[in-house]
Amino acid sequence: MAIKILSDLEVGTIKEDIAAVTSSGSNNQIHDIDFATHHTNYTISAANAANNKITFSNLGADVVGKNGSIIITNPGSVGSLTWSIYTLPANAHTPGGQGIVFDTTASKRAIITYFVISSSVVLINYAGAFSAYPQPTP
Secondary structure, eight states: OOOOOGGGOOOOOOOOOEEEOEEESTTSOEEEEETTSSOSEEEEEOOSSSOBEEEEESOSGGGTTOEEEEEEEOOSOOTTOOBOTTOSOTTEEOGGGOOOOOOOOTTOEEEEEEEEEETTEEEEEEEEEEOOOOOOOO
């Protein structure tokens, strides 16, 4: 029997696709994360409208352990873009129970990472205002 050495091992990565969320409401400002889908990564195109918010559906015991990312992209024109004071459902838990101040700058991206720890609790963390990393001037 041959013994595999480190150089013989093949290690791969899993590439997950990113699914667009279903948006509803009078201005498509309600963005639903459906945990029953096989996706773990989602993308939201924020509506240039008041009171954008994120909802969770199909949260239950069968999705405990699911984790991934929610990418939010702001529109190029943000004159009416706001996020509701109740942007996230009550079963979303943030560090320290703190509210999130969503970035509303035009064309900026943000990310929410999540982990479903029970049938009624989703741990989340938010980072926003992503921009290109500064480069030295030639």
